[in-house]
Amino acid sequence: MKKMSMVKWDNVCKPKTWGGLGLKRIDAMNNALLIKIGWSLITSSDSLWVKVLRSKYGIEDPAVPQSLNTKSGSFMWKAIGIIWDKVLHGIRWNLGDGRKVKFWWDCWALKDKPLIFYAQQPLPEELVNSTVSDCVNGDGSWNWGLFANLLPNNVILRIAAIKPPLNSGGKDEIRWAHSKTGLFKVNQLIFI
Structure with missing residues (x-):
């Protein structure tokens, strides 16, 4: 009688082109x-x-x-x-008017993490729940005084490369x- 051998489940779940059965885990x-x-x-x-x-x-x-x-x-x-x-x-955000996106807590400026992970010191209480639109001056420029001293230079440069949101920019859009x-x-x- 022929002896049967067991196949690892990981091998069964490999794509057929890799020698598996293509089952999903x-x-x-x-x-x-x-x-x-x-x-x-x-x-x-x-x-x-x-x-x-x-x-x-x-x-x-x-x-x-x-x-x-x-x-x-x-x-x-x-x-x-x-x-x-x-x-x-x-979650990633495309800015429209910036009213829905949390400046510190949502991924909008960097791809890997929200800005809160890059803060170099504790955030002032009044800034913790700021939206991106809260960090824009009336003339449509970034309000650097609110956050520039709280973030490292490489992050500041990344924000500087992003056009500030406009009231007429439409709704913020969430993306996968x-x-x-x-x-x-x-x-x-x-x-x-």
């Missing part, structure tokens, strides 16, 4: 679908189910929460809370960082 697929739900909580605010979840779990304004309160809640809500950092990591089009797709996440 269940854990990666589950995470991708949870991230999709998290992404919808941010981008589909008109959907009834999003309104219900945001109301039930106390996400009151349309801003992107930095964390989710998962102390009480359904199993799904707790699972979304576990992967919430991955949702936040995928792991997509060339800016649209969220589950299949692009399976290997992230």
Whole structure:
């Protein structure tokens, strides 16, 4: 009788062109679908189910929460809370009028992290929740006095290369960082 050998699950999940069977990893697929739900909580605010979840779990304004309160809640809500950092990591903003984008907490100037991670000293209380439009002078130029002494020179240069938002610039636009089009797709996440 021929002896059977076991095949590692990682090998089974490899693409067929690499000698596997091309099966998707269940854990990666589950995470991708949870991230999709998290992404919808941010981008589909008109959907009834999003309104219900945001109301039930106390996400009151349309801003992107930095964390989710998962102390009480359904199993799904707790699972979304576990992967919430991955949702936040995928968010990028295109500036319009700058009224929705948080200057320190949202990824708009740099690709890797929000500006809060580059702050060289504690932020003054009045600046912590500033929007990008709050950091623009009436003449449409950056209000350097609000933040220039709080950030390193390389970050200041990056901000200087960005045109300040205008009131007539339209709405700020959220985009998915792991997509060339800016649209969220589950299949692009399976290997992230």
